[in-house]
Amino acid sequence: MKLAEDLRRSVLQAAVEGKLTGGSREGWRFVRLDEIVAKRIKRGKSPKYAPHSNTLVFAQKCNTKRGNIDLSLALYLDESTIGKYPEEEFIIDGDIVLNSTGRGTLGRVGQYRITDNPQNIPLVPDSHVTIIRPKQNISSEYICYILKNYQPYIETLGEGSTKQTELSAKKIAGLIIPLPPIDEQRRIVSRLDAILHLIAELESAENELEALERRFPGDMRDSLLQAAIERRLTGSNTDNWRYVRLGEIIIKYIGGGTPDKSNPEYWNGNIPWMSVKDFAGVKDGFIEDTIDHISEQGLENSATNLIMPGAIIMCMRMGLGKYARLKKPTAINQDLRAIWLSEDVLADYFLYFYSTLKIEGTGTTVKGIKRNELLSYIIPLSPIDEQHKIVARLNELLPLCEAMKGE
Numbered sequence: 001m002k003l004a005e006d007l008r009r010s011v012l013q014a015a016v017e018g019k020l021t022g023g024s025r026e027g028w029r030f031v032r033l034d035e036i037v038a039k040r041i042k043r044g045k046s047p048k049y050a051p052h053s054n055t056l057v058f059a060q061k062c063n064t065k066r067g068n069i070d071l072s073l074a075l076y077l078d079e080s081t082i083g084k085y086p087e088e089e090f091i092i093d094g095d096i097v098l099n100s101t102g103r104g105t106l107g108r109v110g111q112y113r114i115t116d117n118p119q120n121i122p123l124v125p126d127s128h129v130t131i132i133r134p135k136q137n138i139s140s141e142y143i144c145y146i147l148k149n150y151q152p153y154i155e156t157l158g159e160g161s162t163k164q165t166e167l168s169a170k171k172i173a174g175l176i177i178p179l180p181p182i183d184e185q186r187r188i189v190s191r192l193d194a195i196l197h198l199i200a201e202l203e204s205a206e207n208e209l210e211a212l213e214r215r216f217p218g219d220m221r222d223s224l225l226q227a228a229i230e231r232r233l234t235g236s237n238t239d240n241w242r243y244v245r246l247g248e249i250i251i252k253y254i255g256g257g258t259p260d261k262s263n264p265e266y267w268n269g270n271i272p273w274m275s276v277k278d279f280a281g282v283k284d285g286f287i288e289d290t291i292d293h294i295s296e297q298g299l300e301n302s303a304t305n306l307i308m309p310g311a312i313i314m315c316m317r318m319g320l321g322k323y324a325r326l327k328k329p330t331a332i333n334q335d336l337r338a339i340w341l342s343e344d345v346l347a348d349y350f351l352y353f354y355s356t357l358k359i360e361g362t363g364t365t366v367k368g369i370k371r372n373e374l375l376s377y378i379i380p381l382s383p384i385d386e387q388h389k390i391v392a393r394l395n396e397l398l399p400l401c402e403a404m405k406g407e
Helices: 003-016 079-084 140-155 169-173 182-229 276-281 296-300 347-354 371-375 384-405
Strands: 029-032 056-058 075-077 096-099 109-111 123-125 129-132 176-179 242-245 250-254 267-274 292-294 305-307 312-315 323-326 330-332 336-341 378-381
Touching (some): 003 140, 075 079, 109 140, 140 182, 267 296, 312 347, 347 378
Antiparallel strands (some): 029 176, 096 129, 242 378, 267 292
């Protein structure tokens, strides 16, 4: 659990125990929640919706995970049913809303404010939301904070199947809560407002740090590859580097195809047949095996080609930029291409730099790239001895970046 969340729970618990303000506990008492409300604690009604109307329906999603009320997520009530809603059922400023359905949502506590509804559109709850409206001589903010502290316990009160767990209004009404005098309620709320604001700032900083930690391995990898591109990685002489198009260093380029899927004799043979989905199984740059296999007949009676180890398989459609090397002879489909490099280019060196290219492709639904487009991409090419040094250095450093992801 994050530090901010630990602090939030500790501060709320201190408020419940009367330890937050240093004030006396004289006049404190324990009450059932239904003893201090202005209207019966109940859930809303199942609404009938309309494309547009002058009344909104407050749903659970309006009581957001972020802790605020978002009425942009509310739908419109069919006003032919508005007679079902007496005046007291409309949500008013200060009402506490408690989500009452579903694992992960049930128990979430929020408080509606008129500032959440600048157009002042009438608002009713749906059947998955319980409304708690404290009496005028009770601080609704205090009750909201108490219920937020109780949220882990409230979550255990749901009944029913996992996804449709329901929280009855009766169980909420029966909750026992500590109630200090109204002046102490207000002092507690004021103190909580100030402290929780600081905790929210801490939480924001924690989230930023977590995001930085998640990005750091990828950023470090990108920086190492960029250093290689900029000839800064090995400290060696940077003379004789040049920029080349892929078409200058790819000496062979072969496509593939798919055997007729309606002919069972072409399938379930002993020949691995690779398609885009097999890139999910690539490990350390190599494909161990494929999901599908074809027969000798399938190989002979289709446009597919059997590719020997040593080639690099590149994705030309749906997974642009993906690549793999083979450990055994493998046939490929029409979305892939096998390439072979000239002798003055190390495969590892090429693939490190190829991984930095932004292969965009064209197409609306599915992106693809044509041969001439692919071969026009440019990479830096160093002398072969420098390629060996760069590959050795990257092989040493990049695994450290990968290891950071698991920490």
